[in-house]
Amino acid sequence: MTATPGTSARQSYPPSSVARGRGGRSSLGDAVLLLGLPVLAVLAVPAAFAGGGTRRWFGGRAESQRADAQAAKDAAATAFYELDTAQRDLRISIETIAAVDDSPAARRAVADFEALGHRIDEVSRQYIQAVDAHDLDRDDLEAGTAARARAELTAAKDELVRVRQELDRFGGSLGPLLGKAETQLARLAPAVERARQSLLAASNALDAVRAGNLRADELAARLAALSPELTKLNQGAGQHGVQSTLERAERVQREAGAIRAEAERLPERAAEIDHRLVSLRTRAQALTTRAGQVEPVLSELRRRFAAACWQDLQRVPALAAENVRQAELKLREAQAARDAQRWPDATALLSTVRALLNATDDAVSAAGERLSRLNAVQKDPQAEIERTRFAIRDAQRLAMTGRTTPDPRHARPLDDAVARLERAVGTLEGRHPDYWHFLSETEAVRRAVARVVAQIREERGAGH
Known part of the structure; x- marks a missing residue:
């Protein structure tokens, strides 16, 4: 606002001015108390107070209009200060919102408050102009002048009250933003x-x-x-x-x-790395021993089965030896990293060692498992055949459940599986059957059948 509490506007126009004369002259009541005269005596000699710097005594309409104008002035002053106080309080809320919230709603609230501030400045200027325009303490104040002053001050007060109401409504709308x-x-x-x-x-x-x-x-x-x-x-x-x-x-x-x-x-991580170093070192030593047993397995495979059954395993001994050598090298590097307390490096190196040993384990185990499976199918190929035929028949029964004819999308791959199994069985004829090809084919047939079964169940589950 243009003027605030304690400014010249308030100091120049105190509400009590209706009871005080200009230039600091005493009022009638003050004179009575000062001289110690009876009130009736004073009233009997009003001319005694006409001089000596006091205001002349006027009765009737002019003095009543002066009192009304002064009351309007006091009411306007009260409205002015109430508006100023409300604006100051609301400014604190706006500053709180602006300091925390940068959302569009918060920015809009700040802009709206600034617009209200311009409106408040305008009505404050109107109020101050109305106060400055009229000296209600003049001795010769006329009734018409006092009436105009009262009207202008009342209008100024009404504007101040209206803007105060706008400010209150705006403040009430800030509740969510202020709470946040x-x-x-x-x-x-x-x-x-x-x-x-x-x-x-x-x-x-x-x-x-x-x-x-x-x-x-x-x-x-x-x-x-x-x-x-x-x-x-x-x-x-x-x-x-x-x-x-x-x-x-x-x-x-x-x-x-x-x-x-x-x-x-x-500390727990350091202990874990120490444990893994010992464990992986022991495992590498065990795999070195197991890798040495691959060559005898390969010799038996070469002696008893067709080349197609073991050719892919020829490199297992060399691969196992190389993997173990690399694993031992990485273990030494991991130990050095641990000693230097480079924990991430030690952990990464141990992961590499584990991967190398896992690959070696798989390769070494594959040779032994190959010989075991080939021995089983050579002794009784019919067991593998029946196992695969059972899977096909089970899928066919599922495909016909609730139907008189199978769905071509299911029947076709199952018919293909039957034909593929018969071809695989045909490869067992001759002096040196390729048992590994036969096992690979039966496994492939069972995987194809399993896919059909999964498709049927998924479709029926979705339809249900």
Whole structure:
């Protein structure tokens, strides 16, 4: 507003001016008290107060109009100060919203408040002009002049009241925005404190790890990287904004918490790496022994079965030896990384060792399993044939359930499976059957049949 409490407008036009003369002259009541005269005596000699700097006594209509104008002036002053107080209170709410919320609704509220501020300035100017235009303390104030003053001051008061009502309605509409902003502000101090406590806990955890002769260089570097964030938190929301400070506090708390958790787990991680080093070293030694047993298995396969049954296994001994050699090399590197307390490097190297040993295990096992399966099918090929035919018949029964004729989408692949099985059986004729091809074909037939069964069940489940 243009004028505020304590400004010249209020000081120049006190509500009590209706009872006080110009230039500091005493009123009638003051004179009575000062001279100690009886009231009736004073009333009997009004001319005694005409001089000496006091206002002449006027009775009747002029004095009544003066009193009415003064009452209008006091009412306008009250409306002016009430509007000013309401605007000041609402400005605090707007500043709270603006500090926290950058949403379109918040920006619109700020703009609307500025527009109301212009309206308030305008009605305040009208009020002050009405006050300045009329000296209600003049001795020769005429009744008509006092009446005009009362009308103008009343109009100014009415405008002030109307704008105050607009301001109140606007303030009432800010409830959701203000509630959200106050909630954010209420979260601010606890969030910053939690971030500080998380940083302290992470630092203490690192100190405890170092006391156990374990380095945590990577974690210490991550903690040091949070130092600028802590500085910004200490600078406060006034410099960096409430929302940004909240997000920074939550980010610092989250990262510091992760550092603390990793630091507290570091002794366990070191022990786990030590255990894996021993375990994988033992496994590598065992696989070296098992790899030496592959060659005799291959010799038997070559002696008893067609070349197609074992040719793909020829490289297993060399592959196993190379994998074990690589695994032992990586184990030595992992041990060095562990000794240097390069935990991520040690963990990655141990994962590589495990993958190499798994591949070696699979290759070595494949040779033994091949010989076992070939022995079984050579002894009784009919068992494999019946197993596959049972799978086909079971699928055919499912395809016909609830139908008089099978669905071509199901019947065709099942018919193909029957034909493929018959061809596989035909390969067993001759002096040197390819039993491995036969086993591969029966497995492929069963997989095809299983796909048809899954398709039938899925379609019927969806239809049901």
